[in-house]
Amino acid sequence: xxxxxxSNRAELISPQKKLKEKAGSGGLDRKIIAKAQTQLESNxxxxxxxxxxxxxxxxxxxxxxxxxxxxxxxxxxxxxYPAMELKAQGTMFHYPLVTDISNTLINxxxxxxxxxxxxIDLVVGFKMAGQAILSKSLTGDGGxxxxxxxTALTDAYTRFHKDKK
Amino acid sequence: MAYxxxxxxxxVIESSRALFTVAKxxxxxxxIKEIHSAYDIKKGFEIFxxxxxxxxxxxxxxxxxxxxxxxxxxxxxNRSPDPFVPVILMTGFxxxxxxxxxxxxxISELLVKPYxxxxxxxxxxxxxxxxxxxxxxRNFLGPDRRHKRIASFSGPEKRVMEPLPVRR
Numbered sequence: 001x002x003x004x005x006x007s008n009r010a011e012l013i014s015p016q017k018k019l020k021e022k023a024g025s026g027g028l029d030r031k032i033i034a035k036a037q038t039q040l041e042s043n044x045x046x047x048x049x050x051x052x053x054x055x056x057x058x059x060x061x062x063x064x065x066x067x068x069x070x071x072x073x074x075x076x077x078x079x080x081y082p083a084m085e086l087k088a089q090g091t092m093f094h095y096p097l098v099t100d101i102s103n104t105l106i107n108x109x110x111x112x113x114x115x116x117x118x119x120i121d122l123v124v125g126f127k128m129a130g131q132a133i134l135s136k137s138l139t140g141d142g143g144x145x146x147x148x149x150x151t152a153l154t155d156a157y158t159r160f161h162k163d164k165k
Numbered sequence: 166m167a168y169x170x171x172x173x174x175x176x177v178i179e180s181s182r183a184l185f186t187v188a189k190x191x192x193x194x195x196x197i198k199e200i201h202s203a204y205d206i207k208k209g210f211e212i213f214x215x216x217x218x219x220x221x222x223x224x225x226x227x228x229x230x231x232x233x234x235x236x237x238x239x240x241x242x243n244r245s246p247d248p249f250v251p252v253i254l255m256t257g258f259x260x261x262x263x264x265x266x267x268x269x270x271x272i273s274e275l276l277v278k279p280y281x282x283x284x285x286x287x288x289x290x291x292x293x294x295x296x297x298x299x300x301x302x303r304n305f306l307g308p309d310r311r312h313k314r315i316a317s318f319s320g321p322e323k324r325v326m327e328p329l330p331v332r333r
Contacts, residue, residue, distance in 0.1 A: 012309070013299040015249035019219055022173050023293050026166035028195060028286060036194035036282035043190070045183045080258075081228035085181070088257030088278030092187055099279055102257075110260045 040092070047093030051134045054089075057082040058127050065115045075115040079123055080106060086130065097133055097142040101126060101153055108157045118163075122156055129153060168293070170196035176218040177202050178209040178235065179255075180226050184278075188222065188255075191282050195289075206235040213239060217246050220292065222276075225256040232256070233270045240271040240306045248306055249299055251292040255280065271307020273297070 061078040064070040070078060083105045090098030105126045112119050129149045132138075138146060175197055179185040182204070189200050201216050203209035206226065213221065221239070226232035236252055239245045251273040256263070259277055267275060273296075274288040297308035 009302075011301045013249075013301060015296065015299055017296055019173065019251060019293045019296070022219060023168045023170060024166070024172075026168060027290065028168050028170070032194060032196070033282050033286050036191045036286075039190045039194050040187055040282055043187055045186065047183070050181070050183060077228050081225075084225070084257040088255075089181065089184060091279035093183065106257070106260070110262075 043093065045093050047089060047095055047098075048134050048137065050089060050093070051086060051095065051098060051130065054082040054086050055127055055130050055134070058123065058130075062120060062123060062127070065120060070115075072114055076109055076112065079115065080109050083109065083126075094139045095133065096140065097138055097146045097149070098130060100141075100146075100150055101129055101133075104150070104153055104157065108160070111161070118160060122153075122160060125156055126153060168196070171198050173197060173219040174199035174201070174216065175220045175222060176200075176209065176212055176216065178204070178206070178221070178223040178226065178232070180204060180224050184224070188285075191285055194282070195286065206231045206238070209235055210238060210242075213250075214244060214246055218250070220251050220253070220289070222253045222255055225254070225258060230266070233266060236267075236272055237270040251296065253285075253288050253292070268307075268310050269305070271305065273308050 058079060061070065061075070061082070064078070065075045083102050087099050087102035087106060090096060090100075090102060105123070108122065109119075115123075129152075133142060133146075133149070136145075141147075142149065175192055177185055177188050177192070177200060179188065179202070185202055185204075189202070192200055199218075201212050201218060203212050209223065212218075223232045223235055226235070232254060236254065239250060239252070240248050252271070253274045253276050254267050254272040255276045255278055256267070257278045258264070264275060273292055276285060276288050299307060300309050
């Protein structure tokens, strides 16, 4: 016997406009936004230890995957989170190259369902590239080395998908 | 005339202290004076209950999706002092399934990291000028999730077919 279906009708609620009431109107002077951007860009936070810590988190996940402790979707999730943090923080702390390569890794990981040997090889490649960028303090776009790293990783992900076809 | 950001209070929940510092600097430059911080959801919910901020900015908070759990909690927990508080989720995730997961716990805006001062400002401005109505169903309380109509949908609950009761 099936249970009778309960109604799932939606109720639309207009909440109090508290923010509007407090902030008022008129927006913010563009000069203030530009000043905030300058402030953001001139932060002196040393990203190297933060980034290297996140790389270590990826390394630990790789070890757990290789030992069979971590499999399937949870394995991908463990790899995705530190990669996302590297992507999120790289540019904000003067390492846009870290953001770029992490973004490429995230896009790749979002397309796979299991962390098999081929996937892990690519993640190891990413890890080594990330380590190199941070250890050599390759801030900015990393120049010629950065370009080379970006191309090598993108090509590796493309090859992976081609081989799977 | 300009926004009186000195009148609003913000709670920022960031797992990274470095990112909190950056967010605080930007918000302070905008003129926001009352900025609370937390680094995990337990502390975050405690501060939310005590300080009742006008706006919450939270990170994804780890691979257990704590940021989403926190948003669900502040929308539905009966200890929540303001289930309608605007929430900006700050994350580096942009893949569709992550965005849908965030939408389904009731975020107000998604701010993609790395962000700029302008992109953060635009989110705050949108919450001030264009706050979305909330929808309450058996399983959900949060801003109306309908950003676009899905023409292929033909189920019995398609809400565009029947007007909703509006409560103020």
